[in-house]
Amino acid sequence: MAILVDRDTRVLVQGITGKSGILQTKSLIDYGTAVVAGVTPGKAGTAVEGVPVFNSVADAVREVSPNAAISFVPPLFAKDAAMEAMEAGIKLLVLTMEGIPKHDVLDILSYASGRGVRVLGPGTAGVISPGKCKLGAHPARMFREGKVGVVSKSGALSYEVGKTLTDAGIGQSTVVALGGGPIWGTTQRDIVKLFNEDPETEIIVLLGEIGGGTEIAAAEYIAESVRKPVVSLIVGRAAPEGKSLGHAGAIIRGNKGTAASKMEALEKAGACLATSPAQVVELIRKLG
């Protein structure tokens, strides 16, 4: 077990014939992910890295039964592609693109919640269950199989912490990136819940940042329902007020969304707080 993606994940790549699509498909296959189909309208019958390309998701589903999709479709067409995948029965959607119009994202999420589809992103680096399946941009060598579940808004921060854990010999069950906001299909709370229910995950690492309240919502859930140890690192302690730091959602307004307020909520909920990736390792070692 792991969460979201596992050995039985069969991946469909939307926008497989674009520059990112081709490059990432190769990286997924190199990792051992079962990439069973690609979709680009009008390109049926061709192949990318040996993966058959279909005109529509429905065709791909009929022929090769994918059960998860990763999308590299340009922002203005992302909504159509997502709707198509969901209508064809795909239950896990990874939206890598940034810059999808917000009303399109809201439409996608509305449709997803009605159909029980899990959406990661938009603007996400995706997810990796080390040794089993990679459905995203995570650099393979920074991750190894193990018992620590990691969730992060930022993709890069999830690599940084994954690398530090892996260098220290600590493996991961699944590492999930959620995207920088300001709209999220999946939040830290959702992923903490999945890790809490996953028998293979023994320790949960929650990586957060300034802005918004998703870390606070996760802290509330941790206080109520989580008995597994939680280690948390919140970045942006040194951030100035009133400026978005790279993620649209990463902004402090007055005393709202500060690292301090999140750290306090998480500590109250029983999480151990780290201030650097190295300290995440130290805390995990202490927890045994």
Add this chain to the structure above:
Amino acid sequence: MKLYEFQGKALFREAGIPVPRGAVVTASDRSGLFAPSAVKAQVLSGGRGKAGGVLLVSTQAEAEKAAGSILSMELKGEPVRALLVEEKMNIRAEYYLAVTFDGEAGTPLFMASASGGMDIESVAEHSPEKILKLPVDPLWGLTDYKLRAMADFLGYENKKEFASFARKVWTLFREKNAVLVEINPLVVTDSGLVALDSKIEIDDDARPRLKDLFEKNLAEQAALTGVEGEADHGTITYVPLEGNVGLISDGAGTGMLTLDLIRDLGGEAADFCEMGGLTSPEVMYSAMDQVFSDKKDIKSLLVVLIGGFNRMDEMAEGITAYLREHKVSIPLVVRLCGTMEEEGKAIMKEAGLPVYDDLRTAVADAVRFAAGGN
């Protein structure tokens, strides 16, 4: 794109949402001034009323005086360059009505309150129960029962009129790809509901499909301020700070982490410059250009790269290209790992540039160099 009140009201009028009769007045063209009226500063920031940017006048002479005084104001650092002069309303009640989105729940959100007016922020903070928050499913639209719930909450008798008003606001929100449509106050007058103010923000990501709307409103704004709309910086986020350690990262999360580590290790960052997780050699080059041209007194430059979608060979190409064309005399600390790491390191090595693997070591060295160490 944030709109001035007068621009938002033009959209309201187009959508059939009642607004007061009014005219735009500038320093060079005061012909629209009339009295009795409300003379209102046109600025993009909030809190205008509290700062004295709105004056009620009874005579033409008072209107002239108010116009002169408001046109010489600065509100939150923004010079007032235009006024909206509007007929006075006979106000029976002031409501608050807005539609935006809740990013964490991933849904549009209507907000309504019978306690409208200038102090809605303090209502939100001290009596949140006075604000009704209704998530609206974008695919279902604004349903009748939600419209009734809002009218009931506000205590507004004419439910049919309210429903028609709120539906127009919703349609505008959707069709114009707004991220915020706020009416504060929405006033009850003898003749019904009137939008007395307008605060609208349009989603910049929707610009390619709303070209005319963007062009028209940005041109109006440029004509007032004399400044062309913000240049497109691509994926780069640049925030100047106070310290002397220059910082560039290829991820927001690692950028923020590095900002923290710099401070923890006794330094201060000179900037936050984040390139986005899917970039190119050209973006790497422009990021360095941005930092070096804005921060001429930095004592070291720390470049933190961890490639997922980003390719390290491309980042190394960007860095070496910049160094070939510019003389850089301060220490450069580059941490580079991830996708195409070997290729990237080879390019750096050929250019005689050291590469770090561990973030903490890189930060420590950048801070030490900035403090004058070797």
